[in-house]
Amino acid sequence: ETGVTQTPRHLVMGMTNKKSLKCEQHLGHNAMYWYKQSAKKPLELMFVYSLEERVENNSVPSRFSPECPNSSHLFLHLHTLQPEDSALYLCASSQDWENSYEQYFGPGTRLTVT
Amino acid sequence: KNQVEQSPQSLIILEGKNCTLQCNYTVSPFSNLRWYKQDTGRGPVSLTIMTFSENTKSNGRYTATLDADTKQSSLHITASQLSDSASYICVVKYSGAGSYQLTFGKGTKLSVIP
Numbered sequence: 001e002t003g004v005t006q007t008p009r010h011l012v013m014g015m016t017n018k019k020s021l022k023c024e025q026h027l028g029h030n031a032m033y034w035y036k037q038s039a040k041k042p043l044e045l046m047f048v049y050s051l052e053e054r055v056e057n058n059s060v061p062s063r064f065s066p067e068c069p070n071s072s073h074l075f076l077h078l079h080t081l082q083p084e085d086s087a088l089y090l091c092a093s094s095q096d097w098e099n100s101y102e103q104y105f106g107p108g109t110r111l112t113v114t
Numbered sequence: 115k116n117q118v119e120q121s122p123q124s125l126i127i128l129e130g131k132n133c134t135l136q137c138n139y140t141v142s143p144f145s146n147l148r149w150y151k152q153d154t155g156r157g158p159v160s161l162t163i164m165t166f167s168e169n170t171k172s173n174g175r176y177t178a179t180l181d182a183d184t185k186q187s188s189l190h191i192t193a194s195q196l197s198d199s200a201s202y203i204c205v206v207k208y209s210g211a212g213s214y215q216l217t218f219g220k221g222t223k224l225s226v227i228p
Contacts, residue, residue, distance in 0.1 A: 004157070040220060041220060042118070042203075042217075042218035042219060042220050042221075043158075043203070043218040044218075045216060090157050090158075091157075092157070102148075102160045102163065103160070105156075105157025105158050105159070106157050107155065107156050107157050108155075108156070108157055
């Protein structure tokens, strides 16, 4: 439960603001992920990092900018967001990204863009 | 196009009763299928993972089945408890060459009432 932490848990921001979401994993994993979860839609994979290198980028708008300074930390920098970007943003980690290792999710950041 | 369809979208059952959730997928080639439980306000937690050769796998009161020929999976919950109230998400992994890919279902929202 506490293996993956996310801050803040809730965030309200205007469309002109710049903010960052933080994720930290204490599991010694090599892969970290950002997902977007909107109401009544499946989870959408946004970014995958393996050993601090980005290995997947699913056509995410440039107003979302990830950063992985080391294998334990992952950030999602936000700027000039749109109201439709309001969602639950989930971070996850796994032993590695290529095999069928379980992904451990954080509690998420509930983002509201006004 | 790889898709995962879950049914029903939502379900209400009495405490102590059994229920079965369905997951149909078109992902090919198939690698594995995982069921997640997501409590409100929390990230998903893995319940079971099934590979091509596995037909049934249990985790306490949760039993998952897989029919790889018909591309169907089910999650059976026995003697439901109030704490089973959550969204249950089916996730199928693609094993083809190229980028890492998971396809998520929209989930089934289960409510267990006294």
